Amino acid sequence: MSFLFFAEGGLPPSVLIIIVVFVTLLFLGLVTMLMRVRKCASDQIMVISGKVGKNPDGTRRSSKCIHGGVAFIWPVVQKYSFLHLTPISIAIDLKQALSKQNIRIDVPSIFTVGISTETGVMQNAAERLLNLRPIQIQNLAQDIILGQLRLVIATMDIEEINTDRDKFLDAVSKNVEIELKKIGLRLINVNVTDITDESGYIKALGQEAAAKAINDAKKSVAEKNRDGDIGEANAQMDQRIEVALANSKAVQGENEARVNISQSEASRRERESEFLKIAVAAEKIQAAKALQEAYSAQQAAEQARAALEKATQEADIIIKAEIEKKRIELQAEAEAEKIRRHAKGEADAIFARMQAEANGMEEILLKRAAGLKALVAAANNSPASATQLLIADKLETLVGIQVDAIKNIKIDKVTVWDNNAGGANGKEGSSTSNFLSNLIKSVPPLHEVFKNAGLQLPDFLGREIPGLNNTIDQNSGE
Numbered sequence: 001m002s003f004l005f006f007a008e009g010g011l012p013p014s015v016l017i018i019i020v021v022f023v024t025l026l027f028l029g030l031v032t033m034l035m036r037v038r039k040c041a042s043d044q045i046m047v048i049s050g051k052v053g054k055n056p057d058g059t060r061r062s063s064k065c066i067h068g069g070v071a072f073i074w075p076v077v078q079k080y081s082f083l084h085l086t087p088i089s090i091a092i093d094l095k096q097a098l099s100k101q102n103i104r105i106d107v108p109s110i111f112t113v114g115i116s117t118e119t120g121v122m123q124n125a126a127e128r129l130l131n132l133r134p135i136q137i138q139n140l141a142q143d144i145i146l147g148q149l150r151l152v153i154a155t156m157d158i159e160e161i162n163t164d165r166d167k168f169l170d171a172v173s174k175n176v177e178i179e180l181k182k183i184g185l186r187l188i189n190v191n192v193t194d195i196t197d198e199s200g201y202i203k204a205l206g207q208e209a210a211a212k213a214i215n216d217a218k219k220s221v222a223e224k225n226r227d228g229d230i231g232e233a234n235a236q237m238d239q240r241i242e243v244a245l246a247n248s249k250a251v252q253g254e255n256e257a258r259v260n261i262s263q264s265e266a267s268r269r270e271r272e273s274e275f276l277k278i279a280v281a282a283e284k285i286q287a288a289k290a291l292q293e294a295y296s297a298q299q300a301a302e303q304a305r306a307a308l309e310k311a312t313q314e315a316d317i318i319i320k321a322e323i324e325k326k327r328i329e330l331q332a333e334a335e336a337e338k339i340r341r342h343a344k345g346e347a348d349a350i351f352a353r354m355q356a357e358a359n360g361m362e363e364i365l366l367k368r369a370a371g372l373k374a375l376v377a378a379a380n381n382s383p384a385s386a387t388q389l390l391i392a393d394k395l396e397t398l399v400g401i402q403v404d405a406i407k408n409i410k411i412d413k414v415t416v417w418d419n420n421a422g423g424a425n426g427k428e429g430s431s432t433s434n435f436l437s438n439l440i441k442s443v444p445p446l447h448e449v450f451k452n453a454g455l456q457l458p459d460f461l462g463r464e465i466p467g468l469n470n471t472i473d474q475n476s477g478e
Contacts, residue, residue: 036073040066043085045115047126050078063130065122081130087114087188088134090142097153102312105158105197107149109190111176113141116186125184141185148175162195219290226279233275237268 040046045067051074052064064071073080090111096104115125129137152171153161161168169190177187244264372386379385391398 032075033072036075037070038073038080039070040068040082042068045083045085045117045122045125046071047081047083047130048073048078049081049126050074052078063123063126065119065126067117067122083115083125083130085115085117086134087112088138088141090138090145092142092145092149094146094149094153097150099153099161100155100157103158103197103308105153105161105195107153107161107192107195109149109192111141111145111187111191112189113180113185114188115184116181118181118186121181121184121186123184124182128183129185137185140183141180144179144183145176148172148179151175158197165192168192219286223283226282230275230279233271237271240264241268 038046045065048064048066048071049062052061055061071080090113092107092109092111094107094109097107098104115129116122132140149172152168152175156168156171169192173187173190176190180187241261241264244260247260375389376383376386379389
């Protein structure tokens with residue numbers, strides 16, 4: 001009705017549209033503002049990131065943390081996330097932790113941690129734990145706790161850790177708390193279940209304490225028994241005195257009663273001395289037994305310490321021997337690797353040299369074959385003519401070889417007795433000419449040399465006469 005009234009009242013449609021649009025935008029803006037208001041539960045920390053202002057020193061803040069309450073999240077420039085404050089229980093099964101006495105102990109414990117709500121520490125949690133899953137946070141805290149727990153154990157003796165648990169837990173809490181705050185966590189509770197060691201030192205300490213307690217208890221029982229015996233003796237003594245007094249009054253009268261009283265006093269003193277002697281003897285016997293048991297417990301503890309020291313020394317010797325053995329093995333492997341590489345290098349060098357020589361020989365043979373092929377081609381493809389060319393080229397060398405065969409024969413003195421008689425076998429000539437002829441014939445002829453090489457000289461250099469051992473010129477027998 002109001003809308004129709006304004007419409008009938010003469011308002012322009014454009015103004016009416018503007019008013020409607022303005023009211024709609026105002027309503028949408030209000031709804032949007034209300035939707036950007038976020039509440040933080042008591043077991044959560046709301047982390048607002050983006051444009052959140054500056055620190056007191058002027059630097060830009062990375063995030064803003066709110067524990068409980070309400071905050072407005074500006075659209076576009078801000079976003080929010082939540083950190084849950086649910087405690088996380090971490091089982092720490094610490095093994096082989098080294099104490100101040102160099103004895104390794106096992107300290108199983110349970111640590112309960114959670115995200116801190118302290119102002120500065122919340123900022124650390126927002127920067128380091130915001131996007132981590134609970135298991136990742138647990139693993140991170142476990143690594144920190146293990147390191148600090150080992151550090152605290154290394155500064156304390158086993159007796160101090162085992163007997164003064166409050167001091168040990170206080171030291172662990174202080175060290176762990178400081179390190180956990182750096183990532184935004186706080187330590188809620190520490191519970192050490194048991195402490196053991198491989199050497200049996202803690203067990204020996206317990207046995208020693210138990211032996212001492214047992215001895216103290218035995219001593220206390222002996223003292224109480226002694227007091228009970230003395231009290232019983234006193235009661236019996238009083239009863240006898242009264243009976244004796246009554247009997248003496250009734251039978252012997254007052255004087256006899258006095259005598260009996262004196263006698264009773266003497267008897268009482270004697271009895272007291274006897275009971276006192278018995279009590280003192282019993283006390284000394286019990287004290288001697290307690291001292292003997294204490295000595296036995298102390299002897300067992302000393303033997304345990306000696307065994308521990310012996311085991312530690314043996315472990316040190318074995319570890320050193322293992323290290324030396326490993327070093328020798330590594331050195332031997334290094335020497336073997338060096339020898340192998342050196343041998344491989346030499347083998348590669350020999351192979352390369354032999355390969356080069358083979359390549360060179362192959363190249364020489366190929367060149368020689370090409371030369372022989374060209375020589376045969378130059379001799380009109382006649383192998384005989386090519387052979388003659390080769391022999392003509394090497395003839396001077398071959399003759400030189402024959403001359404060198406007798407060139408170095410030294411003849412200090414030659415005496416010739418020549419009677420100009422005919423030679424042997426009816427041949428004419430002097431003895432001197434026959435000697436020189438035979439000397440020349442002793443040189444290996446060319447035909448024999450070429451025959452050994454699988455070749456044959458041409459006929460113009462002479463031919464081999466059948467029936468003779470040497471090849472001579474056709475006119476050499478004339």
